[in-house]
Amino acid sequence: MKKKQLAKLKQQFRPSYETARQQLFAAIESKTAANHDLPTTVYINPKNQDELLIELLKDTTKEQKIAVPLDENFKIVVKRIQRQEAGLLDRFSDNLVDEIAAYWVPAAAQPAAAVASPQEQEKSQTEATTTDTAADETADAQQTATASMTFAAFSEKIAAFPKFSVTKTNGQATVVEATPKEQRILATIAEDAVGQFEIMPALERKYKIKLDVIPLIEAYAATSLDQR
Structure with a gap:
């Protein structure tokens, strides 16, 4: 198979940007729950398309939602995930989950009072x-x-x-x-x-x-x- 044909075939099977972004959101939800007992839902702010909301689905004394700006660096990472760069989805989601846990885990682990x-x-x-x-x-x-x-x-x-x-x-x-x-x-x-x-x-x-x-x-x- 010629190189151009192979490249075109790979392109056809590459996920869309939206699919890659949803894969990242799903990975965050899965890892916060599995690794830190933090059930979350991750989605784009319907009032601001340039903002990601991470919502904790259990009681907390802190804010229920974390707002994350979707800056150019974030978008570049998603595009790299879209290109299926080896291991990037796991590494990036791991880093985000660690930051999320660092904010919520102390409060979630302590009695509310x-x-x-x-x-x-x-x-x-x-x-x-x-x-x-x-x-x-x-x-x-x-x-x-x-x-x-x-x-x-x-x-x-x-x-x-x-x-x-x-x-x-x-x-x-x-x-x-x-x-x-x-x-x-x-x-x-x-x-x-x-x-x-x-x-x-x-x-x-x-x-x-x-x-x-x-x-x-x-x-x-x-x-x-x-x-x-």
């Missing part, structure tokens, strides 16, 4: 004493965004997020996430200058988590060198 919502934390200005430390950081980060922060305090707050940690090497502090394959760099902060930091795309893609982590990074970066 033991976990405060971010709004309740802001009103009461009290520290939660449960193991749901990731949720606690929302209010804490807002309180410390304009305050000084030592490296020890910064490291402790970052470590409260699952798989996150901070290292200090070569004149900079580095926020990393432990993954099965590597230590993924999420952000770097200069240790020899005030206000210099860089947020990596890996953290920007974490949507909900970045709203909690970035204020901590900004607060530490803004701290004078002699107070770190």
Whole structure:
């Protein structure tokens, strides 16, 4: 069979963009339920076609739906899945499911009375004493965004997020996430200058988590060198 004919035949059996996207949505639903006991439904926001909604189908003290913008990077990944790039559907859905679980699992695992919502934390200005430390950081980060922060305090707050940690090497502090394959760099902060930091795309893609982590990074970066 000629190469052009083979390429045309493969094209005919390639799923459509919409089918590839639905395959991704189905993989997310299946993995959140199987891996984390989080029954979900994943769909395009009917009021905004550029937004993905991930809805939790069980009680939670957090938001019932996570809104994810369908930016150009997301669309490129779906097109690669459409081209049936080996292993990409599994890898990408695994990453998304990990991020989803990091948001909902602490709240779902705790009794409703033991976990405060971010709004309740802001009103009461009290520290939660449960193991749901990731949720606690929302209010804490807002309180410390304009305050000084030592490296020890910064490291402790970052470590409260699952798989996150901070290292200090070569004149900079580095926020990393432990993954099965590597230590993924999420952000770097200069240790020899005030206000210099860089947020990596890996953290920007974490949507909900970045709203909690970035204020901590900004607060530490803004701290004078002699107070770190």
